[in-house]
Amino acid sequence: MKTSNNKSAGTANSSFKAKVLRPAGLINYSASSIVSKTLIDRKTGTLTLFAFDRGQGLSEHVAPFDAVVEILDGEAAIVIAGKKFHAKQGDMVIMPANVPHALKAERRFKMLLIMIRGK
Numbered sequence: 631m632k633t634s635n636n637k638s639a640g641t642a643n644s645s646f647k648a649k650v651l652r653p654a655g656l657i658n659y660s661a662s663s664i665v666s667k668t669l670i671d672r673k674t675g676t677l678t679l680f681a682f683d684r685g686q687g688l689s690e691h692v693a694p695f696d697a698v699v700e701i702l703d704g705e706a707a708i709v710i711a712g713k714k715f716h717a718k719q720g721d722m723v724i725m726p727a728n729v730p731h732a733l734k735a736e737r738r739f740k741m742l743l744i745m746i747r748g749k
Contacts, residue, residue, distance in 0.1 A: 646670075654702040654740050657681045664688075675746040682706070682741075687734030695747045697725045704739030708732070 646656075646669050657667045657679040664686050669677040675695075679702075690709070699708065705718040710731045717723050725731045733741075 653679055653742050657740060659683055659738055659740075662686070674748065675744065678743045678745075680741050680743060682733070682735035682739050684735050684738045688732060690730050690732040692728055692730050693725070693745070694727055695745055696727050697731075698744040698746075699723045699725065699733070700742045700744070702740040702742060704735065705737045706739045706741065707734045707736050 656669075657665055659665065659681045660683065662683055662685075664683070665681040667679045669679065671678075682704075687707075699706075699717070700722045701717045701719050703719055705716065708715045708717055708723050708725070708731065710723075710725055711729050715723060716736070
């Protein structure tokens with residue numbers, strides 16, 4: 631698996647601010663890879679786009695904050711605390727803090743990950 635991250639310099643990429651965006655068009659698929667692009671990275675949270683080629687995924691892990699995944703294109707299998715969910719374009723899944731979760735591309739898919747940090 632190859633990964634690529636196009637992290638924006640600073641806390642937010644100003645080229646994304648104050649305009650209408652089509653998130654799925656801001657990131658491209660790459661063969662046998664996961665591509666990510668950070669739109670906003672602040673102490674209070676992040677917005678990150680991902681493009682997963684078919685068969686790629688993120689192994690089970692936990693995060694200290696709630697995370698929201700919105701599927702922008704394709705279809706993913708998301709496992710939260712051992713329970714498998716199938717999510718497709720237009721679906722949103724909230725992954726609770728400190729609960730094991732994993733993602734896998736059943737078909738290639740794009741997602742927006744929203745992490746909100748706080749107490």
